[in-house]
Amino acid sequence: MRIFSGLLLASLALLQGCSSTQLSPTGEAVYYALQTDTTLRTWVDSCEDVSAKAKQAAYTAKQNWWQRNGAFVESADFGLAYDIIHVTDERNETGARMAMALTWQVVETAEAEVQELLNASGDKEDLCLRVLSQYNQGERDLRSQDKVYDSLVNLQRRLQRDGTDLNLKRASIEQKTGKVYGRSFYVVEKMAKRNGCAGAEVHLLKNAWPHEVYDARCPDNSYLLVRCEWGNCLVTD
Incomplete structure (x- = not known):
């Protein structure tokens, strides 16, 4: 912080x-x-x-x-x-x-x-x-x-x-x-933790601000795909 x-x-x-x-x-x-x-x-x-x-x-x-x-x-x-x-x-x-x-x-x-x-x-x-x-x-x-x-x-x-x-x-x-x-990197880290994926390795897959796509790899080898627009991010199914 x-x-x-x-x-x-x-x-x-x-x-x-x-x-x-x-x-x-x-x-x-x-x-x-x-x-x-x-x-x-x-x-x-x-x-x-x-x-x-x-x-x-x-x-x-x-x-x-x-x-x-x-x-x-x-x-x-x-x-x-x-x-x-x-x-x-x-x-x-x-x-x-x-x-x-x-x-x-x-x-x-x-x-x-x-x-x-x-x-x-x-x-x-x-x-x-x-x-x-x-x-x-x-x-x-x-x-x-x-x-x-x-x-x-x-x-x-x-x-x-x-x-x-x-x-x-x-x-x-x-x-x-x-x-x-990616501008939304810290936002994605927080969202991953909120979704039970603390300590995720976050990778930027698409960098076309204001649209970004991230892959958050979790410690248990599962992953989250996160899409962002102007810094507002959502986990996709």
């Missing part, structure tokens, strides 16, 4: 302004966008098992929210990745671990928040429907937050301008080091 937290702070520090304790407007926008998207996906995963009605509401909310906000999430993710890769330069493992730590922390925070609310609710279906309706109807849209909207728009412009440069830089680093890292 201490190592992850340190890497998280290092990642966010790349987006800080003059203050050593506060994120810059860009840093706030990046974290807010990624956290909001991950929290929605956590609600979707959690509510799908509550009832058929909640499952349908989850599917609709996810589709509609992403249609309106997906471009902002993509540009926020670009902003983080671009700054990490340029600050760490060719120290691929350093940048990769920073990105892993941030992804792990965002997912951990979302899971804790959603689980706490569900555990405290006497009617999980009603809670799911109310929260998912807020996402579906636009009440939790990223553009509704004036404080981060301008920064998200600027990040979209940066993505259009520098997106190719980021891809070339990534390819160059991977070619020089011969290493490819």
